[in-house]
Amino acid sequence: MCSVEELALHLFDAGAVRLGDIEAKQGRRTPVYxxxxxxxxxxxxxxxxxKHLQKMASEINHDILCGVPYAAMPLAAVMSVNANTPMVMKRKEAKNYATKKLLEGVFQKNQNCLVIEDVVTSGGSLLETVDALRAEGLVVTHALVVLDREQGGASVLKANGVEVKALFTMTNLIKLLRDAGKITNNTVEIISDHIRICQFGSIG
Structure with missing residues (x-):
């Protein structure tokens, strides 16, 4: 298994880290996406x-997995197969025909569901999935995310009974990329300033 430092570089080289004045969710601007x-x-x-997410998951009691649609669903699917752990899928919207389900898969009430997410910013998308799982009788106490942007989302989720564990924080990620010569000190300062200024104390 590659190190976390190596993974950061692989993600950057794959185009997962985009820099510039970028329009993010709900029209917000961000210097990094x-x-x-x-x-x-x-x-x-x-x-x-x-593999890194699975290592983190091994330390958390869970019966099933659920990836937040849509970016995290492939990650959750691979984790499910690799660890032989059942998975459920939350739809963006309930089907308007047949079963009219919002949650697909086989599960039982009171099972522990570990939620997988790609990025947490305000926490809104992740909390929406948590609420849907809890509404079906599942227990959700933890979520694994690849990146915590450190803009308040983890605190919002903690206030709602969900502990977020991140593979990377934004501060950690940009430091790793700077140390590897992928981004400049000026870029690090711009991103750090953005994180400090743009904080979410509630879902937004």
């Missing part, structure tokens, strides 16, 4: 990411 969707085209990078 983490797009984990690209790893579906890089199986080696995906597998390396999954």
């Amino acid at each position: 983490f797009d984990l969707r690209v790893v579906v085209s890089h199986p080696t990078v995906m597998l390396a990411t999954v």
